[in-house]
């Protein structure tokens with residue numbers, strides 16, 4: 417990741433200083449010369465298409481354009497996971513009225529969360545991640561995923577098979593205040609990962625999908641998953657808790673190939 421940033425920086429500098437002042441002014445429309453004769457690098461520089469840092473520019477493929485023309489825009493609960501930058505991921509999710517849990521609306525949100533979680537083969541998901549700012553989380557660690565992990569990883573991370581669990585309006589109580597560091601990722605920060613400290617053992621209380629009270633004491637990896645998902649309900653992401661020096665693009669090696 418660092419190397420990519422350095423490469424982008426060099427392209428931008430070469431582009432700016434490789435041109436005459438007059439040509440630079442023509443192309444950018446905002447570049448001016450300093451008293452020493454060197455051009456100022458403009459805030460907006462259109463000659464660096466590979467390194468666009470602007471968040472105001474939306475680039476859609478032609479296929480996306482046609483799709484949008486044919487189909488109405490989708491609305492929450494989405495069949496995709498919202499990405500960092502979406503305000504819903506930074507909002508405080510609201511409690512669900514227990515009387516509405518059995519209703520079509522909340523059941524529809526839960527059904528979509530489970531569907532998306534299984535399709536993406538992730539082990540936990542929160543309602544805000546499908547665009548719904550309600551306090552609902554889902555968690556599942558299937559046998560298949562366990563079989564794909566090494567015995568050493570199971571031991572070190574405290575992996576265990578977990579059936580599907582839904583928590584509505586969950587609260588967490590720390591049972592063991594010691595923290596452990598492991599690499600974790602999030603479907604809402606697609607393509608990145610970092611080391612995050614999490615408590616060893618917690619107790620989760622709330623309601624299940626049938627509005628029945630549930631309480632679950634858990635340690636190891638499932639305890640990490642539930643802490644991660646609980647953070648989503650308060651508008652927190654793992655990047656707010658991570659050791660920033662461990663933050664990586666999970667495909668950084670392939671960029672050098």
Ligand SMILES: [Zn+2]
Pocket residue numbers: 601602603604644648
């Ligand atoms: Zn997440």
